[in-house]
Amino acid sequence: MDSDASFNNGHEPTISDVAYRAGVSIRTVSRVLNNSPRVSDDTRARIEQAITSLSFRPSLRARALATGRSFLIGIVHNDRNALVLDTVQRGVGREATRRGYEVICHSTPLEEEGAIEDVLAFTRRSRIDGLIVLPPVSGIIGLPQALQAEQVAAVALSAVPINGYGSIILSREADAAGAVADYLVALGHQRIAMVTGPQSMISAIERRRGFIEALDRNRVALLHEIEGDYSLASGVAAAEKLLSLSPLPTAIFAANDIMAAGVLKVASERRIAVPSPLSVVGFDGSLVAELLTPALTTVARPFGEMAEIATHQLINLVEGQPLPQAAPPPLRLLIAQSTTASPIGDCPEF
Amino acid sequence: MDSDASFNNGHEPTISDVAYRAGVSIRTVSRVLNNSPRVSDDTRARIEQAITSLSFRPSLRARALATGRSFLIGIVHNDRNALVLDTVQRGVGREATRRGYEVICHSTPLEEEGAIEDVLAFTRRSRIDGLIVLPPVSGIIGLPQALQAEQVAAVALSAVPINGYGSIILSREADAAGAVADYLVALGHQRIAMVTGPQSMISAIERRRGFIEALDRNRVALLHEIEGDYSLASGVAAAEKLLSLSPLPTAIFAANDIMAAGVLKVASERRIAVPSPLSVVGFDGSLVAELLTPALTTVARPFGEMAEIATHQLINLVEGQPLPQAAPPPLRLLIAQSTTASPIGDCPEF
DNA sequence: AACGCTTTAGTTAGCGCTATCATTTATTGC
DNA sequence: GCAATAAATGATAGCGCTAACTAAAGCGTT
Incomplete structure (x- = not known):
């Protein structure tokens, strides 16, 4: 008794509406839905046509059950x-x-x-x-x-x-951090400091490792590093220490954009201009990078x-x-206004 | 034939496992699951106990079907x-x-x-x-x-x-924007400009309306307004115009934090210090607000x-x-470092 | 033309629940 | 104490699909 399958009475079409419309059994419709090869081209076409004309969509929940x-x-x-x-x-x-x-x-x-x-x-x-x-x-x-x-x-x-x-x-943290190191060295920076992420987190460990290893390959030693926890406050705290060094670093790499924002804050407070004498690089390629002043050079993963x-x-x-x-997919180093060539000679004193 | 309901053979427990365990029919279990009142306390307790001990969870998909x-x-x-x-x-x-x-x-x-x-x-x-x-x-x-x-x-x-x-x-755009206006006026600002959002969008219209109406209530006229589209670039463009006015506004309200970031950028470029002589307020209470330099006063909706x-x-x-x-729930005006008392005027008389 | 073999299509039993009906058992009135 | 009513519980038909299993049709062989 399939008398009620003949009308599409308002409710969502079901597989039996399709079957009725195409003049086949629901089993065959099911085969088409599941891309089973055991259906003749002719029948398949008819069913597909019925599916389209009813704009039928199999119920995920029935299928799930x-x-x-x-x-x-x-x-x-x-x-x-x-x-x-x-x-x-x-x-x-x-x-x-x-x-x-x-x-x-x-x-x-x-x-x-x-x-x-x-x-x-x-x-x-x-x-x-x-x-x-x-x-x-x-x-x-x-x-x-x-x-x-x-x-x-x-x-x-x-x-x-x-x-x-x-x-x-x-996520290639190390590669991306390495790209930052290569970039900074190519700009002539030699006194480079880093604000790392929390070394309890793998991502932070990798960013640090990738950065330091790339510096090594470039025969540049990391001037100084301070561990942060990816928060703004920790970026600020780290920058306060790094910007008290003498001579100052010419570049600071922060392990995420948020801490880099903290570095920019402290630099601004101390009237140390970015990008020169101080270049700052972030990490993540997040939306905030371009909003900061100056816009932050950062590295985006796809x-x-x-x-x-x-x-x-x-x-x-x-x-x-x-x-x-x-x-x-490739990494993208997003170069903005927070980085430039290392200032020639030493940093001015303040 | 319910011989197979007696064991919980590895697979996820079902309603019949629970029924068997509690010694009732699945119908009764279903009642408990649906908080039907028509179950005796005793039975209910037994069923609940069975549910817990089997750590049974009704299948959303079966229920859905x-x-x-x-x-x-x-x-x-x-x-x-x-x-x-x-x-x-x-x-x-x-x-x-x-x-x-x-x-x-x-x-x-x-x-x-x-x-x-x-x-x-x-x-x-x-x-x-x-x-x-x-x-x-x-x-x-x-x-x-x-x-x-x-x-x-x-x-x-x-x-x-x-x-x-x-x-x-x-979302109380108007109320929140009004709170910003009240706040700026209370700080003594009289020359207030606004970067509005795209006036094709209701949110932007409301923010503008709420701000202007609140200024009116405070008997302050909006000095100037420029329409942006909520993007950074539009914030920059608007700020370039507003910061070419003479005399300068003492406060700029941007209809979102992103455009406010643009205002900060231009202010920095032109060496106009924020918060004095220029106060800047954003809107949204987004994560970026605190990352900016100076941290942006903004208004957060809950x-x-x-x-x-x-x-x-x-x-x-x-x-x-x-x-x-x-x-x-209440709005929150997040007061940060981008706003301060107006550099010129003292507070209005009322 | 009868045979097996492959290809195509149909029948039907669940999946784990809900909810309609029917049934049993407790409660109450007089 | 017994019918009448209410409360508690059970049997069961789906919900819309999938996937064994079954049946029918097409098609070379000899």
């Missing part, structure tokens, strides 16, 4: 990513949409152990098929194992390779594309398809 | 919200989690007609139960009607009341709480519960 999959992928991040979150989210969204998935976003308060529980609760609640983990959450020890135990496919953006994730998209790649990998993982190792 | 609801709510925004998006998202997330919903986020490229189609496609794809629309998307003419036609419950954050949404949470309220209203709407009119 039947397959045991949700067609949902999650993003976990933490508060500090606010500035790149939007970019990442959109990148994930692009690829997810392309492949028929939806995206759910979750922000966790990063308290090491607490965060693991929090993420697990999120995955259970939302029943996502796969998870994209952004740093610094991705660096939490034990998280990939916990996710594995819960059968959640996970792909991470991370500064360094980590065991346990299905795939890692490297987070949008990285997110797309991560999503691609994740869905491949979920669907059991091969994981091609894509070439990483 | 059975009820025709998805327990998903969406957020639509556009690129320009990046700075507050995170706050809003977290606010929505808090309330949504509390009430058993998940959140899906969608960013649309705001092209008036295009955006409507884009949002509709999003709602159809994700089958959300309700939608939270952020400005400026919420101001798109015809969108609430289009959503109504698709049966999507929608609540908007908006600068002004709009017909068609289930509920509106006012978007996190507004988002929570909006979500509360939305879920009430979806579930057919009453919509209480909550008192709006």
Whole structure:
């Protein structure tokens, strides 16, 4: 008795509306929806036509129930990513949409152990098929194992390779920091200081390592370094120390744009002009860089594309398809007004 | 034949596992899950105990299929919200989690007609139960009607009341801008200029109106105004004109923090010190405000709480519960280093 | 033309819930 | 004490899909 399938009475079209319209069984429609090869071209065309004319879209939730999959992928991040979150989210969204998935976003308060529980609760609640983990959450020890135990496919953006994730998209902190070092040396700077990030965080360790190693390659020694915690206040505190050095550094590299903003603040307070005698470089390529005065030279990683790649990998993982190792998209050194050639001779005294 | 319900064989526990464990029918478990009153305290306790001990969580997707609801709510925004998006998202997330919903986020490229189609496609794809629309998307003419036609419950954050949404949470642009005007006048400023937002956008119109009306109330006339488009470049361009006026304004109010950053840039270039002789005020209370030099006085709206309220209203709407009119959370004028008393005038007589 | 083999299409049993109806059991009035 | 009513619980039909399993049709072979 399929008498009621004959009308599209107002409600959303279902697979049986399509089947009726195309004069086939729902099984065959299902085959078309799932790209099964066992359908004749003729039938397929008729079904596709019916789908279009009814503007039918398979219900994700019915499909989810039947397959045991949700067609949902999650993003976990933490508060500090606010500035790149939007970019990442959109990148994930692009690829997810392309492949028929939806995206759910979750922000966790990063308290090491607490965060693991929090993420697990999120995955259970939302029943996502796969998870994209952004740093610094991705660096939490034990998280990939916990996710594995819960059968959640996970792909991470991370500064360094980590065991346990299905795939890692490297954020190339070290390379990007190295590019900054090369750039500063090319400008003739020899007295270079750095405000590092918190050395408990992998990203910060890598930025420092990449910067110092590149300086080494250029046979330049790091004049001085002070550890910050990525906050504005710590940037200010570090700059106060660095700008009390004598002679002054000619360039300061801050491990993120926010701390660099702090450096600019102190420089301004002490009437040390930027970019000369003091060049300042930030890190992240965030929106704030161009808003500062002077606009901050910084280095941007292609987070949008990285997110797309991560999503691609994740869905491949979920669907059991091969994981091609894509070439990483290029870094971009965004040169602005906060850097210039090293002043000839020594810095003036103040 | 329920022989297989007796073991919890590895897989996620289902409602029948719970029913078996508690020695009742699944119907009764379902009642407990849905807070139906028609269950004895004794049975309820036994079922709740079984739920806990199995750490059972009802499958959203099965529930979705059975009820025709998805327990998903969406957020639509556009690129320009990046700075507050995170706050809003977290606010929505808090309330949504509390009430058993998940959140899906969608960013649309705001092209008036295009955006409507884009949002509709999003709602159809994700089958959300309700939608939270952020400005400026919420101001798109015809969108609430289009959503109504698709049966999507929608609540908007908006600068002004709009017909068609289930509920509106006012962003109080005018009030906040008025607070800035009051503050500047209290500081003794009489020559006040404004960089407005694009007068095609409601938020910008309201900010301008609120500012001017408050000045009027204080018997101060707006010295000059220039329309920007919320971008850095437009802020710079506007400042170049305003800072060529003679005599100079003693205070400039920019309709968002980004344009205010532009004003600071030009002031710095022309060696006009901020906050004296020139005070600068931004709008939004965004992260960038404190990063600028000098830190920008700005006004923050409680978007996190507004988002929570909006979500509360939305879920009430979806579930057919009453919509209480909550008192709006307070605005916060964030006074920083970019403002000080007017260098010339003393305070007005009243 | 009868046979097997491949290709295409249909039948149908769930997926884990909700909610309509029916049924059983406790409570109350007179 | 017994019908009448209320309260608590159970049996079960879907929700819109997927995916075994089954059936029919096309097509060379000998």
